[in-house]
Amino acid sequence: MFFRIDFSNELAIYEQVVRQIVFAVAGRLLREGEMIPSVRELARELTINPNTVARAYRQLQDDGVLASVRGTGLIVAEGAATRCRQRRLELIRQRLAQVFEEARHSRLDAQELRQLVEEEFFRGEGQDRSAGE
Amino acid sequence: MFFRIDFSNELAIYEQVVRQIVFAVAGRLLREGEMIPSVRELARELTINPNTVARAYRQLQDDGVLASVRGTGLIVAEGAATRCRQRRLELIRQRLAQVFEEARHSRLDAQELRQLVEEEFFRGEGQDRSAGE
DNA sequence: TATACTGTACTATAACCCTAGTACAGGTGC
């Protein structure tokens, strides 16, 4: 699968799972109606506790991203793609705004900030461009 | 003062305080040798617990950013400016890398991402440019 | 029917984060 957990991240593990599934649906790595990994399977894969995965899945159901098929598993809900795309944009925008605000507030030189942005934007360019859309 | 706490932020409060002081020193809003707000004063101002501020200050001492003057208070340590500038760059770089990686991994269109970056970069341009350096 | 898989729901424990309150040694200024 295409999920990774960053244990040194300040974000809670279950939040990372939620976020990555939202992003995966937004990027059509997961399609509407498609089944997602089971609670136990994903937990094993990420070496985290099944309860933590279950918590993420429950929240994603509340958000309308996932839907339960009794006794079988969870699928990507109908209409989730559009919603996730919207949410992905908001999340990225929010992060960018936060970094820029922080930088400006501490009077980091605009040009220096600009240069940082350019460097990081083009770093890793050409990665994650392989798998067929 | 120039500190603000975002209670909805995933970052722990004491971490936010640490971060903001590092950034303030980097941006010369706090100069070496200058006294910083007392534990109780900052706690009152931010409406958080003095223990939380004390914890942040203790960590900043361990990091060599602050130095204790017994019975009087805490000052910005000698040599802190350079160290904080370095750290600010790393922190910003890290955040940018994270956002870009996330966006690319979910196959957000490069141009769309680029546009988001431009929008947010120039939003708020002209703010935080007032107080005299 | 039996087996093996789903999600879901519990209890319990440990580690943090934050708050609240109290206490004390040390410095400053009247």
Next chain:
DNA sequence: GCACCTGTACTAGGGTTATAGTACAGTATA
């Protein structure tokens, strides 16, 4: 000396996160 400020160090309790383990109803498959 006295009042008032400083940092620092405790105890205690509540909330969240993550872990471990157990249990059960529902579904698919052989």
